[in-house]
Amino acid sequence: MSSEFSLIERYFAQPAAALHASTPQGKEPKATLGIGDDCALLAPRRGMQLAISTDMLVSGRHFFPNVSPWKLGYKALAVNLSDLAAMGARPRAFTLGLSMPDANDRWLESFSEGLFHIARQFDCELIGGDTTSGPHVSICITVFGDVPQNRALRRDSAHPGDDIWVSGTLGNARAGLGIRRGEWSMDGGAAESAMIQSLEQPEPRVALGIALRGVAHAALDISDGLAGDLVHILKRSKVRASVNIDLVPRSEAVAAMPAEMQLQCVLAGGDDYELCFTAPAEARPKIERIAKRLKVPLTCIGTIHNLAAPGDTPAIDWRGNNGPVLFRVKGFDHFHAD
Amino acid sequence: MSSEFSLIERYFAQPAAALHASTPQGKEPKATLGIGDDCALLAPRRGMQLAISTDMLVSGRHFFPNVSPWKLGYKALAVNLSDLAAMGARPRAFTLGLSMPDANDRWLESFSEGLFHIARQFDCELIGGDTTSGPHVSICITVFGDVPQNRALRRDSAHPGDDIWVSGTLGNARAGLGIRRGEWSMDGGAAESAMIQSLEQPEPRVALGIALRGVAHAALDISDGLAGDLVHILKRSKVRASVNIDLVPRSEAVAAMPAEMQLQCVLAGGDDYELCFTAPAEARPKIERIAKRLKVPLTCIGTIHNLAAPGDTPAIDWRGNNGPVLFRVKGFDHFHAD
Numbered sequence: 001m002s003s004e005f006s007l008i009e010r011y012f013a014q015p016a017a018a019l020h021a022s023t024p025q026g027k028e029p030k031a032t033l034g035i036g037d038d039c040a041l042l043a044p045r046r047g048m049q050l051a052i053s054t055d056m057l058v059s060g061r062h063f064f065p066n067v068s069p070w071k072l073g074y075k076a077l078a079v080n081l082s083d084l085a086a087m088g089a090r091p092r093a094f095t096l097g098l099s100m101p102d103a104n105d106r107w108l109e110s111f112s113e114g115l116f117h118i119a120r121q122f123d124c125e126l127i128g129g130d131t132t133s134g135p136h137v138s139i140c141i142t143v144f145g146d147v148p149q150n151r152a153l154r155r156d157s158a159h160p161g162d163d164i165w166v167s168g169t170l171g172n173a174r175a176g177l178g179i180r181r182g183e184w185s186m187d188g189g190a191a192e193s194a195m196i197q198s199l200e201q202p203e204p205r206v207a208l209g210i211a212l213r214g215v216a217h218a219a220l221d222i223s224d225g226l227a228g229d230l231v232h233i234l235k236r237s238k239v240r241a242s243v244n245i246d247l248v249p250r251s252e253a254v255a256a257m258p259a260e261m262q263l264q265c266v267l268a269g270g271d272d273y274e275l276c277f278t279a280p281a282e283a284r285p286k287i288e289r290i291a292k293r294l295k296v297p298l299t300c301i302g303t304i305h306n307l308a309a310p311g312d313t314p315a316i317d318w319r320g321n322n323g324p325v326l327f328r329v330k331g332f333d334h335f336h337a338d
Numbered sequence: 339m340s341s342e343f344s345l346i347e348r349y350f351a352q353p354a355a356a357l358h359a360s361t362p363q364g365k366e367p368k369a370t371l372g373i374g375d376d377c378a379l380l381a382p383r384r385g386m387q388l389a390i391s392t393d394m395l396v397s398g399r400h401f402f403p404n405v406s407p408w409k410l411g412y413k414a415l416a417v418n419l420s421d422l423a424a425m426g427a428r429p430r431a432f433t434l435g436l437s438m439p440d441a442n443d444r445w446l447e448s449f450s451e452g453l454f455h456i457a458r459q460f461d462c463e464l465i466g467g468d469t470t471s472g473p474h475v476s477i478c479i480t481v482f483g484d485v486p487q488n489r490a491l492r493r494d495s496a497h498p499g500d501d502i503w504v505s506g507t508l509g510n511a512r513a514g515l516g517i518r519r520g521e522w523s524m525d526g527g528a529a530e531s532a533m534i535q536s537l538e539q540p541e542p543r544v545a546l547g548i549a550l551r552g553v554a555h556a557a558l559d560i561s562d563g564l565a566g567d568l569v570h571i572l573k574r575s576k577v578r579a580s581v582n583i584d585l586v587p588r589s590e591a592v593a594a595m596p597a598e599m600q601l602q603c604v605l606a607g608g609d610d611y612e613l614c615f616t617a618p619a620e621a622r623p624k625i626e627r628i629a630k631r632l633k634v635p636l637t638c639i640g641t642i643h644n645l646a647a648p649g650d651t652p653a654i655d656w657r658g659n660n661g662p663v664l665f666r667v668k669g670f671d672h673f674h675a676d
Contacts, residue, residue, distance in 0.1 A: 036574065037493050038424035038558050039389035041485070044381055050388065051377035052465065054480060056435035058472035086376035097394035097435065097478035127390065130478075134396035140435035140468075140478030142392060147379070155375050220376050236374065 011112045012096065012129055040127035042093055048146040051089035055080050059137040064180065069107045071200045072139070073114030078202050079223065080143035081122055082273040085209035086221040088153040089145030091124035096141055099134030122206055153212060153219035153277065158237035162217055162278035162304040165287065167205050167296050170226055171254040171262070172198035174269020184261075191253035202273040208298075211290045212277060219277035225268040227316065227329045230276055234304075234314035242317040243302035245325055267318075268329040278304050349450045350434065350467055378465035380431055386484040388430070391421035397475040402518065407445045409538045410477070411452030416540050417561065418481035419460055420611040423547035424559040426491040427483030429462035434479055437472030460544055491550060491557035491615065496575035500555055500616035500642040503625065505543050505634050508564055509592040509600070510536035512607020522599075529591035540611040546636075549628045550615060557615035563606040565654065565667045568614055572642075572652035580655040581640035583663055605656075606667040616642050 013035045033041040044050045057076055059065050077094065084091055096115070100107070119126060124143070176199030178184045179192055186192035205221070212219060218233045226248065234241055250266045257265065279287060284300075291298040307314065318327045351373045371379040382388045395414055397403050415432065422429055434453070438445070457464060462481070514537030516522045517530055524530035543559070550557060556571045564586065572579055588604045595603065617625060622638075629636040645652065656665045 033490070033492065038421040039391040039427060039483070039490075041387045041389055041425075041490055043387045043487075049379045049381040051379055052433060052482075053377040054433040054435050054466050054468050054478075056437055056468045056470050056478060058437045058470055058476075061437075061470060061472055083376040087379075089377060095390060095392040095480055097392050097480075099394055099396045099399075099476060128392050130392050130394045132394050132396055132399060134399055134474075134476060136473055138396075138437060138472060138476050140392075140394060142433055142435075142480040144390075145377070149381075152371070152377075152379055154371065 011108045012126055034125070034127045035129065040093070040095070042127060042144060044146050047148055049149055049152070050092070051084055051087045051145045051147045051152060052142065053080055053083035054140065054142045055083070057139045065137070067200070069111040070114035073111040073116075074118050074201055076139045076141055077115055077118050077124070077143070078204050079273065080141045081118070081124065081204035081206055082202065082221040082223065084143055084145035085205045086153065086219050086275060087145070087147055088151060088209045088213040088219070089147040090210055091122045091206060092144045092146055093125045093127045094119070094141055094143040095127060096129035096139070098129065098131045098139055100131075100137045101135060102133065122204070148213065151213045153209065153216050155218055155220055155233050156236040158218035158233050158239050158278040158304045159280065160239055160304055160306040161280065163281055163284070163300045164230070164241055164243065164276065164278050164302040164304060165298050165300050166222070166226065166249065166274055166276050167208055167298055168272070168274040169249045169251045169254070169297070170222065170267070170272050170274060171250045171265035171269050173202065173271035174225075174265040175254055175257065176200070177269075177271065178265075186253065191251075194251065195253065199271055202271065204273060205275045205296065207294050208275055208290070208296050211294060212275075215283050215286050215290070216277040216279045219275055222270070222272050222274050222276050224270045225329065226276060227267045227327070230316060231314065233276070233278065234316070237304075238307060238314060240305045240307055240312070240314055240317065241302055242305060242319060244320065245318055245327065246321045247299060247301045249297060249299045263327060264329075267327060349446045350464055372463070372465045373467065378431070378433070380465060380482060382484050385486055387487055387490070389422055389425045389427035389483045389485045389490060390480065391418055392478065392480045393418050393421070395477045403475070405538070407449040408452035411449040412456050412539055414477045414479055415453055415456050415462070415481070416542050417611065418479045419456070419462065419542035419544055420540065420559040420561070422481055422483035423543045424491065424557050424613060425483070425485055426489060426547045426551040426557070427485040428548055429460045429544060430482045430484055431463045431465045432457070432479055432481040433465060434467035434477070436467065436469045436477055438469075438475045439473060440471065460542070486551065489551045491547065491554050493556055493558055493571050494574040496556035496571050496577050496616040496642045497618065498577055498642055498644040500618055501622070501638045502568070502579055502581065502614065502616050502640040502642060503636050503638050504560070504564065504587065504612055504614050505546055505636055506610070506612040507587045507589045507592070507635070508560065508605070508610050508612060509588045509603035509607050511540065511609035512563075512603040513592055513595065514538070515607075515609065516603075524591065529589075532589065533591065537609055540609065542611060543613045543634065545632050546613055546628070546634050549632060550613075553621050553624050553628070554615040554617045557613055560608070560610050560612050560614050562608045563667065564614060565605045565665070568654060569652065571614070571616065572654070575642075576645060576652060578643045578645055578650070578653055578655065579640055580643060580657060582657055582659065583665065584659045585637060585639045587635060587637045601665060602667075605665060
């Protein structure tokens with residue numbers, strides 16, 4: 001944490017102090033030691049473990065080079081907070097690695113404002129960083145959250161018979177990417193704005209993740225698309241899934257898109273950062289109460305099954321209201337396509 | 339931690355498993371959950387805090403684009419372990435963010451071998467990562483270590499009257515950089531190899547940092563050069579320093595360089611990753627025993643003083659055996675120059 005000391009101090013240490021200043025009186029500061037030493041010092045709260053996640057975002061790959069720096073700062077932390085949400089962890093702190101072509105004051109100011117906007121919203125403190133010049137913008141955030149011992153929502157805990165749930169609606173972010181790329185256009189009105197908002201300012205489902213501790217079996221966040229991400233749960237839990245594509249929730253605007261394009265957005269579009277989780281059938285009333293309390297739509301879209309035989313492939317059987325459906329992902333063509 | 343899942347699994351998850359396999363029986367695995375979920379899970383050991391540091395390394399800025407990937411993997415973790423050493427923390431785990439132009443199998447294999455070589459050496463487990471394609475190689479490592487509550491070696495704890503110490507010798511890495519850049523040449527023999535070794539495979543002073551808990555007052559690692567780094571301690575501790583440049587330890591090969599170039603290497607050269615620390619005079623016998631036990635030369639080079647007045651600048655007064663010396667850093671022209 002040595003280089004570009006002055007930049008870190010100027011743009012990133014001060015808002016962190018402001019974060020402290022807005023902390024209710026009597027509440028302990030979260031990190032014992034933050035920016036300005038060789039290391040930050042952090043301990044999980046009593047009975048907790050730290051959940052830790054890292055994401056690397058590269059210009060042209062994960063965001064358009066001309067994206068608003070405010071929105072970039074916001075989204076860079078949002079996608080990491082989404083990983084905490086997927087574990088049922090409560091945000092504590094993060095570190096920032098940032099390389100950029102030149103130390104542009106306006107860019108840095110706007111980037112840090114977007115970053116600290118969401119940091120304050122989720123009470124997540126910047127405790128260390130390293131900024132450096134480099135040929136293009138790349139951002140590496142490592143985020144830390146508290147989760148009680150043995151209560152984390154893992155990917156390997158889905159049981160046969162579990163319901164499969166998703167939060168919110170799927171496909172909006174991919175539709176927004178299509179608009180930004182000029183692949184299609186909407187009316188330019190509210191629906192279009194909502195799609196771009198989903199792409200550029202996703203809302204990490206932190207409160208939902210915490211509410212699902214002890215209720216859900218397995219969980220993850222949908223960053224690369226339902227079709228690809230759900231398979232991560234299936235592989236690690238050694239199970240199959242059947243999913244009714246007509247039940248997968250989508251916005252009215254996405255539902256109005258042509259059928260094939262619509263399915264690609266809903267089932268294979270990334271960047272929505274909704275949660276997908278499994279839970280036993282007896283948890284349905286609890287889950288419905290959580291949905292109501294948090295005002296987050298939660299929709300049951302399918303069921304977890306045993307593998308037919310030990311050598312069977314963990315995979316998704318897609319069906320619709322009228323029977324089996326053949327669905328193939330047409331490559332991962334969204335921002336997380338690596 | 340979602341993208342490039344297969345790359346992380348292929349090159350980085352397996353050696354981490356091997357790391358576990360070589361763990362002595364009965365010793366707990368360090369992370370509860372590692373690569374393959376949304377987050378890793380980690381808790382400090384009883385009575386400990388986590389020391390956390392992040393470094394971002396960019397091709398052309400912190401390393402030559404044609405550097406051996408093995409050495410790059412080694413050094414990327416070494417510089418982070420050095421930050422832990424500077425806090426007196428014992429390495430536990432790290433996360434890796436990696437972007438590179440194309441997923442070159444040979445490059446990745448060699449990079450991961452260098453990385454895991456030093457990871458095994460310091461018992462530091464890879465618990466998560468994110469690899470992605472990008473226009474050039476950049477590496478962001480976040481490292482975690484255990485340090486007992488209130489025993490961390492901070493930068494703000496130097497006291498007037500403290501001795502100032504450095505480990506090893508200074509200037510070798512900067513001299514090695516000069517050779518790599520063609521600024522000067524040596525005999526091509528052992529001295530030259532040693533300098534390049536210092537540049538490319540610095541040895542983090544982890545055992546020394548741990549031994550200095552409760553002995554040293556303030557400490558940091560010298561990544562940007564003694565002249566710049568010591569000032570970080572002075573500013574945060576609100577003190578001045580006097581340093582005898584004739585006492586600053588250097589290798590025989592560096593001592594044979596022309597006087598002015600030699601001083602720039604020794605006092606302003608970065609990348610040596612030795613520790614600089616302050617300690618009360620009564621700790622001298624203890625420090626000499628530590629040096630002997632760890633076989634690391636420790637040299638007292640100066641003294642911490644009070645500021646002359648509250649508005650006085652925390653700065654270094656350079657002197658030699660024959661009286662005051664005027665020394666100016668000629669810009670930070672080494673790899674950490676940002």
